[in-house]
Amino acid sequence: MRILIVGCGRVGWRLASDFTAQGHDVVVVDIKPHAFRQLPEEFPGRVIVGTGIDEDVLRSAGIEHADVFVAVTNDDNTNIMAAQIAQKIYHVPRVVLRVYDPVRAEIFRELGLTVVCPTTTVAGLIEEQVLAGAASPQG
Amino acid sequence: MYIIVVGGGKVGYYLTKTLVHEGYEVFLIEKNPIKCQIYAERFGAVVMQGDGAEAAILEAAGAGRADVVIAVTGDDEDNLVICQMAKERFGVARVIARVNNPKNEELFRKLGIDVTVSQTNVILSIIEQQIPERPFVHLLALRHADLAIVEAKVSDDSPVVNQPIERIQFPPEVNVTAVLRAGDLIIPTGQTVIRAGDEIIAVTKREREEELRHLLVD
Numbered sequence: 001m002r003i004l005i006v007g008c009g010r011v012g013w014r015l016a017s018d019f020t021a022q023g024h025d026v027v028v029v030d031i032k033p034h035a036f037r038q039l040p041e042e043f044p045g046r047v048i049v050g051t052g053i054d055e056d057v058l059r060s061a062g063i064e065h066a067d068v069f070v071a072v073t074n075d076d077n078t079n080i081m082a083a084q085i086a087q088k089i090y091h092v093p094r095v096v097l098r099v100y101d102p103v104r105a106e107i108f109r110e111l112g113l114t115v116v117c118p119t120t121t122v123a124g125l126i127e128e129q130v131l132a133g134a135a136s137p138q139g
Numbered sequence: 140m141y142i143i144v145v146g147g148g149k150v151g152y153y154l155t156k157t158l159v160h161e162g163y164e165v166f167l168i169e170k171n172p173i174k175c176q177i178y179a180e181r182f183g184a185v186v187m188q189g190d191g192a193e194a195a196i197l198e199a200a201g202a203g204r205a206d207v208v209i210a211v212t213g214d215d216e217d218n219l220v221i222c223q224m225a226k227e228r229f230g231v232a233r234v235i236a237r238v239n240n241p242k243n244e245e246l247f248r249k250l251g252i253d254v255t256v257s258q259t260n261v262i263l264s265i266i267e268q269q270i271p272e273r274p275f276v277h278l279l280a281l282r283h284a285d286l287a288i289v290e291a292k293v294s295d296d297s298p299v300v301n302q303p304i305e306r307i308q309f310p311p312e313v314n315v316t317a318v319l320r321a322g323d324l325i326i327p328t329g330q331t332v333i334r335a336g337d338e339i340i341a342v343t344k345r346e347r348e349e350e351l352r353h354l355l356v357d
Contacts, residue, residue, distance in 0.1 A: 104224070107194070
């Protein structure tokens, strides 16, 4: 699959490394050139310095032929805008984005985006652990 | 009418000031607490510190009863999300976004923003109107109908020269609304004969602009 990742922070480079290891064709976009230092030296994908909400940048990253688009910058609004460009303008078949703010996550889910909200996910996992601890025989 | 302005930079500041002066009920949301304090001293209690893309902040500002939300921050992604939140979450009837990158005007329209304002494009169109030797000028885009108002100076070798308007094969969806000849305004009829050097003002479908330019100017 041709996968375009916007945002090369911890999550972005992890995804980029995993997807290339699985044999996918990966392009990573980040506004900060030093963001790519995290990638492995022999990273087989392409990297592009630029903002993921600029159509020219996205086109040079091959958005017109992408099968998957992932928006994981650390800015919710950038991810929302980038994902909408991919889904509504370029009709990329699979678009996934990260949104930290749970309210915004819900609103844009209702608007048809596939949103991952780490805030609710992590809070849920922690609650689970806490409750599992409370249920242990010690109590 | 209740208007919420998001973003208290220069644009937001003067916009709020003007709207308050015009007698509108206005509320300004700005992230920077120092700016908020200064603005509150000038405008009174119509300024709130916060992130306008947060639902809780919009709610506290009374977005539910706002007639218009105007997002004028310096970041297009923020302006887009603010307007979409206002529309989708709070049912605001009219949302207006400032567009910093002029390329985003088209994009925002496709994503459902009612009105976009691009300073770059506004200044560009003013410059184009001021340059006299430009024979074909796009004066105004009428957004919803996809129409434009254009001005063209008829060239000496245009096929329309010395023809009455009723005999000229204009492209479809073009309407000649005025002719300027040596500073005089002529409201044209079918019998009006076009001369070289006339300035024609026409309403046209945007996709017909190029054909019209070809007919009058080339």
